[in-house]
Amino acid sequence: MSESTPEQRLLALWGEIRDITAAEGLLAWDQETYMPSGGVEGRAKMMATLAGVKHARLTDPELRDLVAQCEELAQPGSVAAANAYRARREVERASKIPASLTKALAEATSTALASWQEARAKADFSLFRDDLAQVLDLTRQEAAALANGGSLYDVLLDLYEPGATEADLEPLFAELKRELAPLVQQAADSRVRVDESPVKGQFSSAGQRDFGLHTARAMGFDFDRGRLDSSAHPFCSGIAGGDTRMTWRWQEDDLRPALFGIVHETGHGLYEQGLPPEWDRTPIGDTISLGIHESQSRLWENHVARSKPFWEWALPRLQGTFPSTADLTVDRMWPALHTVTPSLIRVEADEATYNLHIAVRFELERALLRSELEVDDLPAAWNAAYRELLGIESPNDADGVLQDIHWSMGAFGYFPTYTLGTLTAAQLFASAQETMPDLDEQIASGDFSQLLRWLRDNIHSHAGRYDADELVQKATGKALDTKPFLDYLQAVVREVYTS
Amino acid sequence: MSESTPEQRLLALWGEIRDITAAEGLLAWDQETYMPSGGVEGRAKMMATLAGVKHARLTDPELRDLVAQCEELAQPGSVAAANAYRARREVERASKIPASLTKALAEATSTALASWQEARAKADFSLFRDDLAQVLDLTRQEAAALANGGSLYDVLLDLYEPGATEADLEPLFAELKRELAPLVQQAADSRVRVDESPVKGQFSSAGQRDFGLHTARAMGFDFDRGRLDSSAHPFCSGIAGGDTRMTWRWQEDDLRPALFGIVHETGHGLYEQGLPPEWDRTPIGDTISLGIHESQSRLWENHVARSKPFWEWALPRLQGTFPSTADLTVDRMWPALHTVTPSLIRVEADEATYNLHIAVRFELERALLRSELEVDDLPAAWNAAYRELLGIESPNDADGVLQDIHWSMGAFGYFPTYTLGTLTAAQLFASAQETMPDLDEQIASGDFSQLLRWLRDNIHSHAGRYDADELVQKATGKALDTKPFLDYLQAVVREVYTS
Numbered sequence: 001m002s003e004s005t006p007e008q009r010l011l012a013l014w015g016e017i018r019d020i021t022a023a024e025g026l027l028a029w030d031q032e033t034y035m036p037s038g039g040v041e042g043r044a045k046m047m048a049t050l051a052g053v054k055h056a057r058l059t060d061p062e063l064r065d066l067v068a069q070c071e072e073l074a075q076p077g078s079v080a081a082a083n084a085y086r087a088r089r090e091v092e093r094a095s096k097i098p099a100s101l102t103k104a105l106a107e108a109t110s111t112a113l114a115s116w117q118e119a120r121a122k123a124d125f126s127l128f129r130d131d132l133a134q135v136l137d138l139t140r141q142e143a144a145a146l147a148n149g150g151s152l153y154d155v156l157l158d159l160y161e162p163g164a165t166e167a168d169l170e171p172l173f174a175e176l177k178r179e180l181a182p183l184v185q186q187a188a189d190s191r192v193r194v195d196e197s198p199v200k201g202q203f204s205s206a207g208q209r210d211f212g213l214h215t216a217r218a219m220g221f222d223f224d225r226g227r228l229d230s231s232a233h234p235f236c237s238g239i240a241g242g243d244t245r246m247t248w249r250w251q252e253d254d255l256r257p258a259l260f261g262i263v264h265e266t267g268h269g270l271y272e273q274g275l276p277p278e279w280d281r282t283p284i285g286d287t288i289s290l291g292i293h294e295s296q297s298r299l300w301e302n303h304v305a306r307s308k309p310f311w312e313w314a315l316p317r318l319q320g321t322f323p324s325t326a327d328l329t330v331d332r333m334w335p336a337l338h339t340v341t342p343s344l345i346r347v348e349a350d351e352a353t354y355n356l357h358i359a360v361r362f363e364l365e366r367a368l369l370r371s372e373l374e375v376d377d378l379p380a381a382w383n384a385a386y387r388e389l390l391g392i393e394s395p396n397d398a399d400g401v402l403q404d405i406h407w408s409m410g411a412f413g414y415f416p417t418y419t420l421g422t423l424t425a426a427q428l429f430a431s432a433q434e435t436m437p438d439l440d441e442q443i444a445s446g447d448f449s450q451l452l453r454w455l456r457d458n459i460h461s462h463a464g465r466y467d468a469d470e471l472v473q474k475a476t477g478k479a480l481d482t483k484p485f486l487d488y489l490q491a492v493v494r495e496v497y498t499s
Numbered sequence: 500m501s502e503s504t505p506e507q508r509l510l511a512l513w514g515e516i517r518d519i520t521a522a523e524g525l526l527a528w529d530q531e532t533y534m535p536s537g538g539v540e541g542r543a544k545m546m547a548t549l550a551g552v553k554h555a556r557l558t559d560p561e562l563r564d565l566v567a568q569c570e571e572l573a574q575p576g577s578v579a580a581a582n583a584y585r586a587r588r589e590v591e592r593a594s595k596i597p598a599s600l601t602k603a604l605a606e607a608t609s610t611a612l613a614s615w616q617e618a619r620a621k622a623d624f625s626l627f628r629d630d631l632a633q634v635l636d637l638t639r640q641e642a643a644a645l646a647n648g649g650s651l652y653d654v655l656l657d658l659y660e661p662g663a664t665e666a667d668l669e670p671l672f673a674e675l676k677r678e679l680a681p682l683v684q685q686a687a688d689s690r691v692r693v694d695e696s697p698v699k700g701q702f703s704s705a706g707q708r709d710f711g712l713h714t715a716r717a718m719g720f721d722f723d724r725g726r727l728d729s730s731a732h733p734f735c736s737g738i739a740g741g742d743t744r745m746t747w748r749w750q751e752d753d754l755r756p757a758l759f760g761i762v763h764e765t766g767h768g769l770y771e772q773g774l775p776p777e778w779d780r781t782p783i784g785d786t787i788s789l790g791i792h793e794s795q796s797r798l799w800e801n802h803v804a805r806s807k808p809f810w811e812w813a814l815p816r817l818q819g820t821f822p823s824t825a826d827l828t829v830d831r832m833w834p835a836l837h838t839v840t841p842s843l844i845r846v847e848a849d850e851a852t853y854n855l856h857i858a859v860r861f862e863l864e865r866a867l868l869r870s871e872l873e874v875d876d877l878p879a880a881w882n883a884a885y886r887e888l889l890g891i892e893s894p895n896d897a898d899g900v901l902q903d904i905h906w907s908m909g910a911f912g913y914f915p916t917y918t919l920g921t922l923t924a925a926q927l928f929a930s931a932q933e934t935m936p937d938l939d940e941q942i943a944s945g946d947f948s949q950l951l952r953w954l955r956d957n958i959h960s961h962a963g964r965y966d967a968d969e970l971v972q973k974a975t976g977k978a979l980d981t982k983p984f985l986d987y988l989q990a991v992v993r994e995v996y997t998s
Contacts, residue, residue, distance in 0.1 A: 015548075019547075019548035020549075022541065022545050026525065026529060027522060036725055036742055037723050038721070039724070041740070042738070042739030042740045042741055043742070045514065046518045046522050046739065049518035049522075050519075050522060052515070053552055222537070225538070229533075239538070239541070241537075242535070242540060243535055280541075
């Protein structure tokens, strides 16, 4: 090894750490797609062992020394400096958390994932309660190790959205609640009753899959370097360079969950597939934050696939797949994609109320972390929050507190990144529109290549080189702002709900 | 850790090593079932990194010391002694092989697996040639590191069949060739032309899968603790306790490949599922040898699923699935499952010629390892051997030298275990029949539970505690012998080919 530079040696060690992350990713993907139920216990042990291996690698004194050397040697602003900076963040974080805790968390979350799946299937929170309490307790210990007496929530949030804080998010959610309430009210007060029949009916899962795959391919997803499988909760996982896994689910009586789910995950998948191969397995080689990741999925979902130009292209294909839609027009279809009605399931929520779902989770998980709320009281608190913020209540916990996978995975502080992503998506799309005045025509003709190129150039190709706020500034010339999203939403609600 | 005994500490370390093996197993399974083609390069790196991690764990001085302590402390003949013995074998083997070679082999075989798949699909050996040469070269280096100047072939064989040697196998294959030749001749000289129409026709893959799954379930395979997926080359992999993965493939015009393939893999799968849970993740917790593994698959395939009693139970179900078989009888079906005709594909070969396929590979891989045969000359040598031993020649390399996955995985010395398994299967089944005089009636009624119980008691429950030869002696009261297999085969050929 003596002939290699500290940078080369750092990258060699990092590549192996990334390989272990990739193995963890595949194990997690398999657990949610194909693993038989009997594999739960063994899988938890495998995950715990890999977490321990990774922790040992990240806390290896050789790596720490190399990071320090690289920081000293690298030109400020260079790729080498960015690699050293990203590596330092990971190394420091791992060093603060005892290996035993890392392993215990990996094992507990693997078990909790299985009990969450069962609890959700049976709509029985009690089956999940103990495992959730265990995960929460370990997550609190993890956060305490990182926080040095500071906010537990901030250090968890920072895992997913580097630099974001609880204090930044509070006014943001307050503003969204303030601005979204009148929009929701406007829809409710309107005499317009949106006709949802265009998206309702009987649609075979095979047909929906075919239509979704066609759309994903048209958007630019490369199925030689990725897959689509089914799972209880749709997700996208960039396992390794050239191997991006997406999942979906469907409802036979409604086109929207499957279609927008697939488009959403394809947005994530395109980000993964657009990462520079030359940075593969390096500290800056991965996506930068979950907020930016979500901006990619939301941009395609909300600003492309819910738009009129998109349906000018997509409708004939839909009609080819489902002859029952032969009489549909874009003008009848479009409002059905923009209904504003408080509903129970976050991932199927409309654009206006979606961020209220996030606000509920933001409040509840902060209360859990501060020990102001006990796990036993969580279902009741969930239902109370939905009553208050959205005016509805779930008839069972499966569509209530059990609907999301996140807490079973110990992912507290993750939900706000959805809202950051939604806001970023609107701002990015507005910039893309300014750059490409004929973007609507491109989309209407099924040509998504220039939009993808713009995203590749402005977001994907930078991978983890810049922080999220810097990336948004570079791409749009402005700091992140709620205005583009609220402008977009107000225009949509005005058009749909003005009779 | 100071409070734990050396044995407890050894088992804790071993459990993690087994977890890494399990992760490798899942990555390999995924590569052959679901991985997109773009994942090849990344997967090779992941496999190499995990191989490196495992090698480091196996060569950890703490582990070596613990093994020595455990050997000293353990009662001879105890489980603890067996664990120490198995662990020592692995530790010593790993210590002789440099980490760099382990990693290089993992990476090379992962790449070669992909090029083999492509070469096979395109029937073009040249696409595989370079990767095979690379794998062979690294395997030779590995064998040389282990052999201390002894036989390269023996140390590789020992990987799969502990204790077996080239010198033992030579007379064995000579005897089989001597005894099988007259049988094959007897079939060829007979005026009987077996009617294969009972198993020929048009059989949907869905129907074949359904029939195969039904059979696997009846045999006792637990699908809550396992799966069946499709792959180019059928295999069974015991990923972890409670997670056994089998694969299959099918031909629409012939029932046999899918059915006997599934029964075969289910035989392997039952062995994996029958390992004692209390020994999970310990040195003796896994299956003992590939010969014993193959004895389980062959026993179910040849002695159960090709038998008349089996078809008394299975035929009505087959007729329910495929109405075109409504007129079939067991007496018409049975000969079609016992044809003796030299054919090209090993995994679809008849019982009499199967071991001649193995003999070809045994000769060729020994020649490759001794550098008496170059990779470039392998296709020609393959074809020459088939001409000589079986009197046939493949029209292309896909059905010739490219038909098997093994060499792409660096598995030289593996093939003879198939023959050992075939012989062991016959000997075990003969013993089971002696113990259970009504075994035929049980099978005819679809009750496989007592046969499975016998295998659980005599083979599965011992996992890796005893060496293969000791296990066969315990189970059958005799050392392994060719007689039960030859007796079985002679009786079958006599009945089928006597008009």
